[in-house]
Amino acid sequence: MFEITHLSKHFGGLEILKDVSLQVSKGSISALIGPNGAGKTTVFNCITGLVKPNQGTITLEGRELIGLPSHQITRLGVARTFQNIRIFKEMNLLENVLVGMHSHLGYSTHDWILSSTSYQAQEQLARDKAYELLSLFQLQHQHDQTAQSLSYGEQRQLEFARALATQPQLLLLDEPVAGMNAAEKTLLMKEIELIRQQGVTVFLIEHDMRFVMELCDHITVLNFGQVIAQGEPEMIKNHPGVIEAYLGSVEEE
Numbered sequence: 297m298f299e300i301t302h303l304s305k306h307f308g309g310l311e312i313l314k315d316v317s318l319q320v321s322k323g324s325i326s327a328l329i330g331p332n333g334a335g336k337t338t339v340f341n342c343i344t345g346l347v348k349p350n351q352g353t354i355t356l357e358g359r360e361l362i363g364l365p366s367h368q369i370t371r372l373g374v375a376r377t378f379q380n381i382r383i384f385k386e387m388n389l390l391e392n393v394l395v396g397m398h399s400h401l402g403y404s405t406h407d408w409i410l411s412s413t414s415y416q417a418q419e420q421l422a423r424d425k426a427y428e429l430l431s432l433f434q435l436q437h438q439h440d441q442t443a444q445s446l447s448y449g450e451q452r453q454l455e456f457a458r459a460l461a462t463q464p465q466l467l468l469l470d471e472p473v474a475g476m477n478a479a480e481k482t483l484l485m486k487e488i489e490l491i492r493q494q495g496v497t498v499f500l501i502e503h504d505m506r507f508v509m510e511l512c513d514h515i516t517v518l519n520f521g522q523v524i525a526q527g528e529p530e531m532i533k534n535h536p537g538v539i540e541a542y543l544g545s546v547e548e549e
């Protein structure tokens with residue numbers, strides 16, 4: 297359903313991605329892993345239109361995404377979260393999720409100005425849906441608190457709720473467990489499973505290997521901008537090239 301072929305990206309003279317090809321099956325939880333600086337976030341930035349690749353194709357259900365502006369890629373069904381949480385800290389939780397929903401509301405500016413029945417009905421539906429999304433992450437009771445009052449783990453969950461508000465087919469999570477404690481990680485694993493059960497395909501970048509191996513169906517490994525292995529967790533765990541890439545990066549550090 298989601299496919300990248302022959303993706304390349306140069307920054308100046310540096311070749312950051314070299315002929316990257318990968319597939320993410322519909323309904324799967326897949327991971328993109330690799331040592332620091334391997335190019336993982338650059339892949340996500342290419343998918344979401346933040347970075348324009350030099351070569352290659354990126355298709356969702358056969359539709360080419362390269363060249364489209366980010367908001368259109370969101371409308372086509374791709375949502376993401378970032379390594380550094382991006383939420384509106386001064387806004388309350390419900391408002392944060394409603395922002396994510398904005399691109400799908402079906403009322404016109406005319407409706408909005410006149411505060412028409414159509415506008416009011418859509419707004420009520422959106423609020424109900426936002427509340428439902430907060431409930432998925434057990435945040436519904438704090439819906440009227442500002443986002444900055446949440447713990448770090450909860451802020452991440454709010455970011456997930458907002459990403460889901462755009463009704464994605466494909467949800468990209470960039471290091472979702474960064475900064476989470478063990479209990480929060482376990483909870484997040486269950487929540488990602490729930491997200492998948494709602495029909496959303498999940499593609500995540502993560503350094504926490506235990507989390508990746510336990511949760512994911514399929515893993516692609518990048519090293520120095522190239523795919524060095526792809527397959528099921530058990531195969532990846534024992535892949536000599538992957539072991540070497542990780543041991544190499546540990547030795548360097």
Ligand SMILES: Nc1ncnc2c1ncn2[C@@H]1O[C@H](COP(=O)(O)OP(=O)(O)OP(=O)(O)O)[C@@H](O)[C@H]1O
Nearest residue numbers: 307308312330331332333334335336337338339379
């Ligand atoms: N806009 C840019 N201009 C120049 N170089 C960049 C740019 N964005 C990323 N890079 C370089 O590309 C390489 C890959 O970066 P990227 O963030 O994609 O790696 P990563 O695998 O996500 O790393 P990490 O796991 O540490 O987050 C790095 O060497 C980085 O410095």
